[in-house]
Amino acid sequence: MDADKQLQDFFLRGDQIYMPHLSVDCVIFGFHDNHLKVLLLKWKKGGQWCLPGGFVKYAESVDDSAVRILKERTGIDNIFLQQFHTFGDPKREKGKSLKVAEKKSWIHKRFVSVGYYALVEYSKVNPQPDIMSIECRWWDINTVPTLIYDHNKMIEKALQILRLDLNDHPLGYNLLPEKFTMPELQRLYETILDEELDRRNFQKRMLGLGILERLKERKTGGAHKAPYLYRFDKKKYDKAMKQGLSGGW
Amino acid sequence: MDADKQLQDFFLRGDQIYMPHLSVDCVIFGFHDNHLKVLLLKWKKGGQWCLPGGFVKYAESVDDSAVRILKERTGIDNIFLQQFHTFGDPKREKGKSLKVAEKKSWIHKRFVSVGYYALVEYSKVNPQPDIMSIECRWWDINTVPTLIYDHNKMIEKALQILRLDLNDHPLGYNLLPEKFTMPELQRLYETILDEELDRRNFQKRMLGLGILERLKERKTGGAHKAPYLYRFDKKKYDKAMKQGLSGGW
DNA sequence: TATAATTGTGTATTGGTAACACAATGAAAT
DNA sequence: ATTTCATTGTGTTACCAATACACAATTATA
Numbered sequence: 272m273d274a275d276k277q278l279q280d281f282f283l284r285g286d287q288i289y290m291p292h293l294s295v296d297c298v299i300f301g302f303h304d305n306h307l308k309v310l311l312l313k314w315k316k317g318g319q320w321c322l323p324g325g326f327v328k329y330a331e332s333v334d335d336s337a338v339r340i341l342k343e344r345t346g347i348d349n350i351f352l353q354q355f356h357t358f359g360d361p362k363r364e365k366g367k368s369l370k371v372a373e374k375k376s377w378i379h380k381r382f383v384s385v386g387y388y389a390l391v392e393y394s395k396v397n398p399q400p401d402i403m404s405i406e407c408r409w410w411d412i413n414t415v416p417t418l419i420y421d422h423n424k425m426i427e428k429a430l431q432i433l434r435l436d437l438n439d440h441p442l443g444y445n446l447l448p449e450k451f452t453m454p455e456l457q458r459l460y461e462t463i464l465d466e467e468l469d470r471r472n473f474q475k476r477m478l479g480l481g482i483l484e485r486l487k488e489r490k491t492g493g494a495h496k497a498p499y500l501y502r503f504d505k506k507k508y509d510k511a512m513k514q515g516l517s518g519g520w
Numbered sequence: 521m522d523a524d525k526q527l528q529d530f531f532l533r534g535d536q537i538y539m540p541h542l543s544v545d546c547v548i549f550g551f552h553d554n555h556l557k558v559l560l561l562k563w564k565k566g567g568q569w570c571l572p573g574g575f576v577k578y579a580e581s582v583d584d585s586a587v588r589i590l591k592e593r594t595g596i597d598n599i600f601l602q603q604f605h606t607f608g609d610p611k612r613e614k615g616k617s618l619k620v621a622e623k624k625s626w627i628h629k630r631f632v633s634v635g636y637y638a639l640v641e642y643s644k645v646n647p648q649p650d651i652m653s654i655e656c657r658w659w660d661i662n663t664v665p666t667l668i669y670d671h672n673k674m675i676e677k678a679l680q681i682l683r684l685d686l687n688d689h690p691l692g693y694n695l696l697p698e699k700f701t702m703p704e705l706q707r708l709y710e711t712i713l714d715e716e717l718d719r720r721n722f723q724k725r726m727l728g729l730g731i732l733e734r735l736k737e738r739k740t741g742g743a744h745k746a747p748y749l750y751r752f753d754k755k756k757y758d759k760a761m762k763q764g765l766s767g768g769w
Numbered sequence: 770t771a772t773a774a775t776t777g778t779g780t781a782t783t784g785g786t787a788a789c790a791c792a793a794t795g796a797a798a799t
Numbered sequence: 800a801t802t803t804c805a806t807t808g809t810g811t812t813a814c815c816a817a818t819a820c821a822c823a824a825t826t827a828t829a
Contacts, residue, residue, distance in 0.1 A: 290541045293632060333608025333632055357606045357634050359582025383542060383582055383634075385606050439684075454776075471778075472818065479816095495775040496825035520686060520713055703807080720809075721787065728785095744806040745794035 278402055286377035289326035294384040295337050296324040296422065297352075298429035299345065301393035302446045306411050307462045309426060310344060310398060313406040314419070320410075321419045322426070323401070324384070337387040344407060346397040351445040352389045355432045356425075359383045363421040388429040390445040434464060439515040441482055444503050450486060452498040453477070480516065482507040527651055535626035538575035543633040544586050545573040545671065546601075547678035548594065550642035551695045555660050556711045558675060559593060559647060560667070562655040569659075570668045571675070572650070573633070586636040593656060595646040600694045601638045604681045605674075608632045612670040637678040639694040683713060688764040690731055693752050699735060701747040702726070729765065731756045 299310040311320045325340040327333050337352055361381055368379055398407035410416070415426060436442075442463075443456055457473050477483060486500040548559040560569045574589040576582050586601055610630055617628055647656035659665075664675060685691075691712075692705055706722050726732060735749040 290630075290632070292539045292542060327608070327632070329630065330610055332610055333606065336608075354606060357582065357603060359576065359585075359634065361579050361581055381539075381578070383539070383576070385608065385632075452776090469818070469820090470776085471820085474777085476817080491827090493775085494827050495773085496777080496827095498776055520683075520709075520715070520717075701807090718787070718789090719807085720789085723808085725786085740796090742806085743796050744804085745796095745808080747807055 274402070281402055282376040282378055285326070288328055290329060291377050292380060292382055293327050293333075294324055294382040295327060295333060295340060296322045296358075296384050296386050296425055297337060297340055297344075298322060298355075298386065298388040298426050299341065300388065300390050300412075300429075300433070300446070301396060301409055302459050302462065303393040303409070305458045305462060306413075308393065308409040309412055309415060310396070310407065311410050311415070311418070312344075312400055312404040315403060315405050319419050320416050321404075322422045323407070325401070333385050337385075337389075341387075341389055341391075343401065344399055345391060345395075346399065347391055347395055350389050350391055352387050353432075353436070354385060354387050355429055356386045357383065358386060358421060358425065360421070365420060367420070384425075386425050386429065388433060390442070392445060392448060394448065430463075437463065441480060441503075441508055441511045441516065444505070444508055450489075450500045450502050452489065452500060454498055456501070480511060482511050523651070530651055531625040531627055534575070537577055539578060540626050541629060541631055542576050542582075543573055543631040544576060544582060544589060545571045545607075545633050545635050545674055546586060546589055546593075547571060547604075547635065547637040547675050548590065548645075549637065549639050549661075549678075549682070549695070550645060550658060551708050551711065552642040552658070554707045554711060555662075557642065557658040558661055558664060559645070559656065560659050560664070561593075561649055561653040563668070564652060564654050568668050569665050570653075571671045572656070574650070582634050586634075590638055590640075592650065593648055594640060594644075595648065596640055596644055599638050599640055601636050602681075602685070603634060603636050604678055605635045606632065607635060607670060607674065609670070614669060616669070633674075635674050635678065637682060639691070641694060641697065643697065679712075686712065690729060690752075690757055690760045690765065693754070693757055699738075699749045699751050701738065701749060703747055705750070729760060731760050 301308040301310065310323060312323055313320050323340055323344040325336060325343075327336040331339070334352070334354070337354070338348075338350075341350055341352060342348055363384070364382065368375070393409070396409075398409070400407040412426075412430070415423065417423065418426075437460070443451075443459060446459055447455060453474055454470075456477065457468060457470065460473070461468055482504050483501045484504050486502060488497045489500045490497055550557040550559065559572060561572055562569050572589055572593040574585060574592075576585040580588070583601070583603070586603070587597075587599075590599055590601060591597055612633070613631065617624070642658070645658075647658070649656040661675075661679070664672065666672065667675075686709070692700070692708055695708060696704060702723055703719075705726065706717060706719065709722070710717055731753050733751045733753050735751060737746045738749045739746055
């Protein structure tokens with residue numbers, strides 16, 4: 272079988288392409304149906320779930336490898352991607368055989384993993400399993416199963432840092448469709464923060480950032496008063512992303 | 521010569537001890553004479569300056585290797601050490617020969633480096649050069665020379681993140697002597713932030729944190745009114761460090 | 770046509786930061 | 800000894816932003 276042969280080649284000769292002992296894992300967040308989602312892969316061997324990850328080519332930057340991995344799993348380019356932590360505990364890959372046996376493939380050795388989180392638009396994602404997995408799909412953040420290694424902790428840490436980043440960075444451009452309503456934006460924040468926010472104060476704060484542009488009415492579909500549609504002013508959004516939104520001192 | 525032999529052995533057989541392609545660099549901050557300092561090393565070969573760094577042993581966590589490096593360069597243990605970024609650009613080591621030549625030592629290959637910053641008490645440090653350097657000393661943050669590779673950028677990034685961390689974490693325990701005055705603490709903040717702060721508001725804010733304990737008068741040495749001495753309440757300090765000090769949402 | 774849920778907008782209150790002033794101290798100068 | 804002067808200790812006011820809260824408008828559905 273072709274896939275099998277490819278996999279075998281990967282085990283045998285992957286170390287000619289990729290740097291040993293170094294991996295990249297991505298926590299890819301999406302937002303759908305008022306729920307925060309993470310993209311996960313199911314391993315062929317064992318059936319356990321894990322984060323989308325990969326390795327760093329010899330002449331490739333770590334950032335670029337994260338971009339590549341993301342592109343391969345989602346089909347999406349040009350995504351907001353943020354390095355958030357590097358995981359370097361030798362015991363992080365629990366369950367993995369770390370014997371010094373030379374016979375073992377490079378891939379069974381210890382890996383230090385650089386963690387990235389990404390914010391993507393749910394509907395634009397076309398989930399693609401990688402060579403080691405048979406399935407790739409979204410999981411609700413609240414029902415994520417027990418993952419391999421320290422991947423649950425990775426998600427936890429990514430979420431924690433995402434929440435901190437909310438304090439001084441705008442959010443939404445990569446998680447929402449181009450046009451969205453204020454309530455939708457609020458749901459996104461509430462979902463990420465796991466906390467209810469006051470509708471009126473939220474709106475004031477958001478508009479106060481000066482990165483939103485109001486459009487016209489919408490949705491005959493909604494069963495109630497039609498909310499306005501908004502769109503991010505990309506220039507101002509990017510500026511705010513770069514500079515930060517204020518900050519303590 | 522013994523040192524030469526040791527160095528040669530390090531080049532030839534270091535890869536039996538350390539993982540290839542992975543390094544750790546430390547931005548060690550100290551505070552002295554109202555100035556922020558960084559500890560730097562001078563290379564034997566070429567005489568250029570660089571950050572204290574090292575490599576990760578096969579069975580050692582990346583965090584532990586940072587602790588070890590710190591201990592080796594400063595003699596200090598139990599220090600506040602924070603991973604702040606991983607530098608993974610293949611071109612980051614400008615000037616380094618990255619040819620695929622197999623004859624070259626493992627150390628001439630590409631390295632991805634995990635950056636840590638540390639806050640240490642200046643007076644407690646006993647600077648020790650490592651095997652590749654002939655000198656280890658403090659530099660004023662404002663007069664740091666051009667360093668090797670991307671080390672200047674590393675310092676910049678460390679400082680940037682340190683400033684952000686100031687917003688929601690206490691600071692000073694590892695940078696000041698046990699007993700210190702309010703003006704001294706303020707100088708520390710002003711130095712790091714590179715900005716003047718109002719004396720009275722600063723005091724209110726600091727005392728408001730509830731992590732300081734006031735002692736008795738001090739310093740016949742000062743040419744003016746003797747300021748109070750303070751000490752950190754370590755328990756409350758640690759708690760504040762762990763929980764963070766508040767935060768936007 | 771009435772209902773119910775939801776959206777759009779405005780106001781009062783509060784809390785914390787920023788701006789600011791004056792009395793007290795203590796070594797150095799006279 | 801007395802004066803001087805930089806520095807410290809402390810409090811008050813002003814302002815801005817976040818919070819709490821209320822009412823009118825809209826729209827599909829009953």
